[in-house]
Structure formats: structure tokens, C-alpha cells
Amino acid sequence: MKVLVTGGAGFIGSSLCDKLIERGYDVINLDNFNNYYDPKIKWQNTQNVIHSPNYKLYVGDIRDPKILSQIFEVEKPEVVVHLAAMAGVRNSLKDPLDYVDVDVKGTVNLLEFSRKYGIEKFVFGSSSSVYGKNTKVPFKEDDPLEGQVSPYAASKRAGEIYCQTYSEMYNMKISCLRFFTVYGPRQRPEEAIHLFTKLISEGKPIPVFGDGTSKRDYTYIDDVVDGIIKAINTDYEFEIFNIGNSETITLENLIKLLESTIDKKAIIDRKPFQLGDVQITYADISKAKKILGYEPKTKIEEGVKKFWEWYKDR
Numbered sequence: 001m002k003v004l005v006t007g008g009a010g011f012i013g014s015s016l017c018d019k020l021i022e023r024g025y026d027v028i029n030l031d032n033f034n035n036y037y038d039p040k041i042k043w044q045n046t047q048n049v050i051h052s053p054n055y056k057l058y059v060g061d062i063r064d065p066k067i068l069s070q071i072f073e074v075e076k077p078e079v080v081v082h083l084a085a086m087a088g089v090r091n092s093l094k095d096p097l098d099y100v101d102v103d104v105k106g107t108v109n110l111l112e113f114s115r116k117y118g119i120e121k122f123v124f125g126s127s128s129s130v131y132g133k134n135t136k137v138p139f140k141e142d143d144p145l146e147g148q149v150s151p152y153a154a155s156k157r158a159g160e161i162y163c164q165t166y167s168e169m170y171n172m173k174i175s176c177l178r179f180f181t182v183y184g185p186r187q188r189p190e191e192a193i194h195l196f197t198k199l200i201s202e203g204k205p206i207p208v209f210g211d212g213t214s215k216r217d218y219t220y221i222d223d224v225v226d227g228i229i230k231a232i233n234t235d236y237e238f239e240i241f242n243i244g245n246s247e248t249i250t251l252e253n254l255i256k257l258l259e260s261t262i263d264k265k266a267i268i269d270r271k272p273f274q275l276g277d278v279q280i281t282y283a284d285i286s287k288a289k290k291i292l293g294y295e296p297k298t299k300i301e302e303g304v305k306k307f308w309e310w311y312k313d314r
């Protein structure tokens with residue numbers, strides 16, 4: 001099976017490409033290596049597979065019809081896993097239009113090409129942030145959404161709506177996967193576990209937003225990749241799935257876990273609760289378990305230990 005992965009040089013995309021190649025898929029990666037974080041890290045992310053005969057890299061933009069024509073015409077992918085995006089919540093408050101441009105327009109551009117070229121399956125990387133103001137936990141896919149609280153979340157919700165519309169109009173098989181705070185080797189450098197690990201190990205203060213009681217459902221990268229591959233291989237018209245761990249940890253306890261893993265005390269730089277942040281994310285994963293056979297295996301204690309091992313050796 002030939003899979004086009006967009007954003008395949010990023011954290012989740014590159015981990016997915018590695019696993020797909022290992023399992024014998026043909027992989028095309030389209031990534032523009034933008035400078036949201038150091039592009040050198042993204043080049044590094046591709047190194048396990050760059051010389052594989054089953055892997056091809058296109059450096060380009062999902063908004064560019066020329067490169068998409070070339071890829072769909074020449075490579076003839078059967079499946080699209082769309083992960084390319086502007087991904088940070090806080091940054092979306094600074095540059096909201098970038099998020100409309102890449103996360104909404106870019107997604108519609110890919111849906112259009114996927115429709116024209118009769119793609120068998122389209123998998124969209126959505127986010128737990130679409131649950132926004134919801135307070136009833138754990139979050140279920142069919143819970144009414146009570147409003148997104150950042151431009152990033154709004155753009156991801158818009159992407160989901162376009163996916164549903166394309167599936168409805170053109171009978172396309174589409175999955176929207178709502179990822180819950182993904183972590184592990186190659187995690188984006190500005191994300192909490194990565195940033196805190198760096199700062200604690202260097203003896204520098206860590207910025208802690210709010211009183212430390214906010215909770216996150218952290219999901220280990222291998223479990224997320226497994227969920228994506230299961231979605232590629234399961235048949236249905238349109239579905240939304242939570243891809244989470246279904247366990248939460250408070251920010252305070254996450255910091256304690258990092259301190260004991262790194263064996264160093266954190267210096268806390270307390271900051272006010274941030275606009276755009278939510279108090280809790282918590283996934284009900286019963287639907288993904290039932291339909292996809294998704295079964296996350298990595299507890300946060302084990303995942304943080306694996307991240308630290310990777311961080312020291314990278």
C-alpha cells in the first residue's frame with residue numbers, strides 16, 4: 001500500500017513514516033520543513049528512512065497545487081495521512097491567519113486532490129483541543145462541542161467539518177483522529193515534557209502556567225502511530241476517534257515525575273493561566289478500542305523514562 005504522509009518530517013509524521021517503512025508500506029513524505037522549530041531537527045527525523053527504496057521525500061507545501069499535482073499524478077498514493085499543520089496552541093494566538101492558511105486551506109486543498117484522484121482512505125490529524133470548553137469528562141466523540149478556545153483548536157475543528165463534508169458529498173472514506181497531547185522521542189521542542197526536561201536538566205527555571213492543577217491525557221508516540229495505522233486499515237465511511245491514553249496527570253505531578261526521572265529538582269517560574277489553554281483533556285477511548293482495536297500500552301512513568309533515555313542520547 002502506498003501512503004502519502006503530509007508533515008512526515010515532524011514529530012508524529014516521522015515516527016509514522018519509520019513504522020510504515022518497517023512494516024513494508026511505500027511512503028511518500030510531503031513536508032515544507034518550515035521554521036516553526038529548527039528544520040535541522042526535521043532533517044534528523046527523516047534519517048532512519050531517507051535511504052529506503054520504499055520512501056520518497058518531497059520538500060514542498062500542502063497549499064501548492066503544483067507539487068500536489070506532481071505527487072498525485074506521478075506517485076499515485078492510495079492513502080493520505082494528513083499531519084502537516086501549524087501545531088502550537090499558544091503560537092496560534094500570535095499568528096491566527098497562518099492557522100487558517102495552513103490548517104484549513106491546506107486541508108481543503110488536500111481533500112480536493114484526494115477526491116479527484118480517488119484516494120481510498122484519508123486520515124486527518126485532529127486534536128483534543130476541539131473539546132475546548134467541555135467540562136464533562138472523559139471526552140466522547142459524540143459529546144456536543146461547547147466551543148474551541150484558541151485559533152488552533154478552531155482550525156482543527158474546521159478541518160474536521162471539511163472532512164465530514166467531503167465524505168458526505170463524495171462518499172470518501174475519512175477518519176479524523178483527535179490526538180491527546182502526544183509525547184515521546186522527537187516531541188516538538190516547545191512542548192511541556194521536552195521543554196521541561198531540557199530546562200530541568202540544565203538547571204534553568206521552568207515556566208509553569210496556572211496553579212499546577214491542570215490535567216492532561218498524555219499519549220505515547222508509539223501508541224499514537226499504532227492508532228493511525230489501525231485507522232488506515234479499518235473500513236468505514238466517516239468516523240471521528242479519540243486517540244488518547246485515557247489517563248490524566250496534573251501538571252504538578254508531571255513535574256514531580258520529571259524531577260525523579262532526571263534526578264534533579266525543578267526551579268518553578270510561576271505564570272498566570274494562559275489564554276487558549278484548557279483545564280483538562282481526558283479521552284474516552286472506547287470507540288477507538290471497539291472499532292479500530294486501538295489499545296494504548298504505555299503508562300506515563302514508562303513513557304517519560306523512554307523520553308529521557310532518548311533525550312540524553314540524541
Ligand SMILES: NC(=O)c1ccc[n+]([C@@H]2O[C@H](COP(=O)([O-])OP(=O)(O)OC[C@H]3O[C@@H](n4cnc5c(N)ncnc54)[C@H](O)[C@@H]3O)[C@@H](O)[C@H]2O)c1
Nearest residue numbers: 007010011012031032033034061062084085127179181182
Ligand atoms: N503533538 C501533539 O501533541 C498533537 C496533538 C494533537 C494534534 N496534533 C496534530 O498532529 C499533527 C502533527 O503534529 P506534530 O506534533 O508532529 O507537529 P510537527 O510540527 O512536529 O509536525 C508538523 C509537520 O508539518 C510540516 N508542515 C507545516 N506546515 C506545512 C505546509 N504548509 N506544507 C507542508 N508541510 C508543512 C512541518 O514542517 C512539520 O514537519 C498536526 O496536525 C497537529 O496539529 C499533534
